[in-house]
Amino acid sequence: MSIATPGPYSLVPFVSVDDMMRLIADTGVEKMLRDLADYIEDDFKRWDSFDKTPRIAAHSDDGVIELMPTSDGLTYGFKYVNGHPLNTRDGRQTVTAFGVLADVATGYPRLLTEMTLLTAMRTAATSALAGRYLMPQGARVMAMIGNGAQSEFQCLAFKAICGIDTVRLYDIDDRATQKLARNLADGGLRIVECASSQQAIEGAQIVTTCTADKQYATILTDNMVGAGIHINAIGGDCPGKTELHPDILRRSRIFVEFPEQTRIEGEIQQLDPDHPVTELWQVFAGQAPGRQSSAEVTLFDSVGFAVEDFSALRYIRDRLKVLPYFTDLDLLADPDDPRDLYGMIRRRAEAVEV
Amino acid sequence: MSIATPGPYSLVPFVSVDDMMRLIADTGVEKMLRDLADYIEDDFKRWDSFDKTPRIAAHSDDGVIELMPTSDGLTYGFKYVNGHPLNTRDGRQTVTAFGVLADVATGYPRLLTEMTLLTAMRTAATSALAGRYLMPQGARVMAMIGNGAQSEFQCLAFKAICGIDTVRLYDIDDRATQKLARNLADGGLRIVECASSQQAIEGAQIVTTCTADKQYATILTDNMVGAGIHINAIGGDCPGKTELHPDILRRSRIFVEFPEQTRIEGEIQQLDPDHPVTELWQVFAGQAPGRQSSAEVTLFDSVGFAVEDFSALRYIRDRLKVLPYFTDLDLLADPDDPRDLYGMIRRRAEAVEV
Structure with a gap:
């Protein structure tokens, strides 16, 4: 019935979970991690191009x-994402997500995609x-503390992008470690x-820490951290949820994504609000040094x-040109006359009656 | 192939534009407008139950x-919505939208729906x-100034909910008025x-004003507004976009949805930031008077x-129980073991190879 056929502007490509699994599988996990790192590096290097705001959080x-x-x-892009540490108790993910890209000039969405898998990939x-x-x-050896859903991606990203050859695994739950070891x-x-x-x-x-308790935890204490270590602290990501003893922070050079957000959510919520940090984009763009000595402790919060x-x-938008794993969703109302939204509903009603 | 079958938590009901048109048509526009008004009134009456924040706007x-x-x-609910006055030039909608409901306890989305049509309905x-x-x-007669995509919904809502019997139409573009007259x-x-x-x-x-220019406009001047009028000002809804001369505002009792947002976006952006306004929820809940005299000019900004x-x-969530116009989207990754997101991708890859 032609009256119900979506118009040219109404369809938005949708990448389902299964589409994303096929896209990752066809691309290869390690290649995709490298590609994503390149895209992220490119965007961080043009940091001033972006409107930036701390994410809008609804806490419960x-x-x-x-x-x-x-x-x-x-x-324009946005992501919806949740973080619910207790979700795994009844078989749900701690973190699920989906996201949208849209054209700023028209405000029309151009892509809707699952982002649970994609977030795991981009985080790593x-x-x-x-x-x-x-x-x-x-560096060739990484400790992976916390062996949950993010851990495989972290291990493979550090292999693909940093060239590590050994991972040393620990989780308070043996079964998580066994799962990670099996997958790798x-x-x-x-694997140790x-x-x-x-x-x-x-x-x-x-040392990568990636635990999920929603509380101040101390996965690492100060005496455990020797000179020259790089700490990659993933798990602390909302107010009240941290992983590292503050003494570790005080003797580290600390690198963050967006200070306004990290000071609320990251490990540095434990420090004074003016504690010096370096923004990652400055390092990528050559405007601030990365590691300065072999003895320095560095921390990515x-x-x-x-x-x-x-x-x-x-x-994903670019990749879909090569791997068209999507379906079109009839998401946007698109009447023949844009001022005649009501007429579109009425014609649809008449078509049903006939 | 069972390996790619989405699990029980992965599916999110999706209401497409066509689904929404069928839902509106089956329900009847006027009944649905009345139903929506009831739902909105109920929620406004429990105003304190809601986390409220001005919307997060990306202006261009x-x-x-x-x-x-x-x-x-x-x-939890959110809406994505754009406002692009020039969109109609190439056949697009000024406003398009979609939205999501989610469970606060798990963070899992439970409904994804088109909201271009639904926004038109809820606004009216x-x-x-x-x-x-x-x-x-x-009151039986309404002036409808600005006869674009929102105008039919406004006229029918005031008929269904307020009992008007006459609408007097004007638009700077005759064709818009003819379209509205034809649809009604x-x-x-x-119709006049x-x-x-x-x-x-x-x-x-x-008097309902519903024009879409993104600029300070003066659809009504002070001398046009007599005693006892209710003005329903819809079109001014972002910084720099207003419809009424400030003198009208100064002699009206002004009612708003959420002052923190309306002071940025509404007609009252033209007034001092402490100009008194009444919150609609207070009127619905009996905590503030509505109209107080027949001579008063009232304004819903x-x-x-x-x-x-x-x-x-x-x-919509409730209505889908009766009118199941939706399809299930494979939006959320749902591995058998929630900590084994990577294993799910790997098994999918192996299934493709076989």
Whole structure:
């Protein structure tokens, strides 16, 4: 029935979870992590192009729902994402997400995509990209503390982007470590399962913490962190949720995505609001040094920022030209005469009656 | 292939434009406007239950893209909406929108729906609901100035909810007026096409202004507004976009949705930031008077607020139980083991290879 056929502006490409799995599988996880890191690096290098705001968070006892918008003046992107640490108890994800790209000139959405998988990928790509600038030269061994849904992506991103060859795994739940070890078994990394955080960090030049409790936790204490380490702290990402003892922060050079947001959500919420930090984009753009000595302790206080999602959405949009894993959604009303929205409804009603 | 079958938590009901047209047609426009007004009134009466924030706007030369979130502690809702006055030049809508309801307890989205049509409906329902409290007793005639995409909905909402029987139409573009008159021809309203705003407001007890220029405009001047009129000002809804001469505002009692947002976007952006206004919810809840005399000029300075969208989303969610016009979208990654997101991708890749 022609009257119900969506018009030319009404359709928005939609990438489902299954589409995204196929896109990742066809691209290859490690290649896609490298590609995403390139897109993120490119966007961070043009940091001033973006409208930036801390994400808009709706906190509740159980977790948080956030909207993360940004725009470069031509393209607008936003992500919906939740964080609910207790979700895994009944089989749900701690973090789920979806996102949209839109044209700034018309306000019309141009892409709707699942972002649970994509967020996992971009988070790991951002960590490893930061790691490439901050880790000690020749780093080959990473401790991976917290072996949940994000851990495989972190290990593979540091392999693909930083060249590590060994991961030392620890989680308070053995089964999580076994799952991670199993998933990485044929991934080209040497895997060492450890009995404690302390054991995991032995001989590691990079320490990634990725735990999900919504509380002030101390995954690492000061005496565990030796000179020259790069710490990649992923798990602390909302008010009241941190992983590191503040003494570690005080002797680290701290790198952040967007200070206005990280001071609310990151490890540095434990420090004075004017504690010096370096913005990652400045390092990527050559405007601030990364690691300055082999003895320095560097810390990437990762919380995730809207520009990373923008980069990931941009990547998916480009990738769909090669791998058209999407369906068109009839999301936007598109009457023949744009002022005749009501007439469109009426004609649809008449078509039903006939 | 069972491996790609979405799990129980992965599917989100999606209401397309065509679904929404069928839902509106089956329900009937006027009944749905009345229903929406009831949902909005109920939510406004429990105003304190909601987390409220001015919408998050990304302004550009051509328009604005906004995110409008709110939550009542159990359910979270947000709308994506744009406003681009020049869009009609190439056949696009000035305003398009979509929205999401989610569970606060898990952060999982439970409904994704087109909201271009739904916004048109809820905007009109809110206007007429406010009108019911603010118009002079026995009002039967409404001037409708600006005859674009929102105008049919306004006329029908004031008929269905306030009992008007006559609309007096004016638009700077004759064709818009003819379109509106044509669409309303069999709608049970007496229709008077007018040659000017001045002519349109003759004998009208309610004046609705709904124009879309993104600039300070003066659709009504002070001398045009007689005693006892209710003005329903829809078109001014972003910084720099107003419709009324400030002198009209100064002699009106002004009613707003959410002052923090209206002072940025509404007609009252032309007034001092402490100019007194009454919040609509207070009127609905019996905490502030509506119209106080037959001579008073009342003004609803409508900009649209997130709680109205929440009510509209809640209505659609309830309505889908009776009229199941939706399809399930595979939007949320749902691995068997929630910590094994990576394993889900890997198994999908293996399934493709086989």
